[in-house]
Amino acid sequence: MRALLPLLLLSTAAAQVPATVTGIPTVTDGDTLQIRGVKVRLYGIDAPESSQTCTRAGKTYGCGREAAFALADLVRNKTVTCTRKDVDRYGRLVGVCSVGGTEVNRWLVQQGWALPYLQYGGGIYNGAAGQAKSAGKGLYAGTFQNPWDYRKNPASPPTAGTVRTSTVPPVPAITGVTYSNCAVVLAAGKAPLLRGQPGYAPKLDRDGDGVACE
Template structure:
């Protein structure tokens, strides 16, 4: 009994360190994560593409993670945001619903197509908003994309600023994929001649020298 009592006290103490609500002018970490008055806030019920994530639109790759973050930043720039806690996640962040100027940020991001309902964590309330965004071809729905939760599971995906990547079970050496460094291109002309342009960071043949603006997309 004493052991279980100690565990409950420690768990309660950890959550007590996260405030029930917080207000202030925020900074944006990525499309679903804010920092308000030093408190890290993960938006409840939604999942936006990671800051390093790319998607396709009109047949071309683009930084959908950055665009989602820019959309959020434009919405809250120099404005007071209020976030109410719904939970505390395993990384110690406040998981909450935030609003700015009468607009619920969580729902707005889904309505604009820059975030998806995170059904595993109470996102079902945003399914209708997602259907509207999809029908209108907004945000991510203007092209093709990988679900953010699947992207985080990929060990080849570049690091992001928001939710830490899920640690995958190591692949046995006998089944390992050949190293991508075995494919190299002298320049973008060679990439195009091979029919591989554009190259995304993590794909075979990608190299920083081919990515002049360092946006994760080479030979655009």
């Protein structure tokens, strides 16, 4: 029964995620939006993390921030519609989004600000990536590390999230309850964890917004 608990939790989360969501979004990072309280992870693509840096013309720059800003410029004050393809382990809608007749996922790859995430259906964007590479757009204007490799590297600094106009000072995790990762939090039925709640830890809060395992 214990082994089935994570699957049951994921099934429950999936049932609560809408098939489509429409509205004016806010941008979390280069491949994540939020629309009317629904977090949307763009299907089939992977953008650099918000703390990630790359090189261009021999200089280091914040490619994660530039990817997020490119997405923000595309959708700013516009109505976006996202259609669900899946639900990830954090309970987010994984979908294909469009704005004004433009598919957001494909556009980010065409502009070189995201890569096809082959492990999760991204092969459909290989052609768009080839165009961006040939034109030297976005990440292809210099050198970069694949976002999935960056996340695996323990030497990579923790992602800080897209730059915000105000920040909330960090609150230390309450002692007595600890979780090794978000899968354990989900299995315990405690996700999401808010900053200050028992078990919250910065390592579980990927984008530093005070909500862990969202």
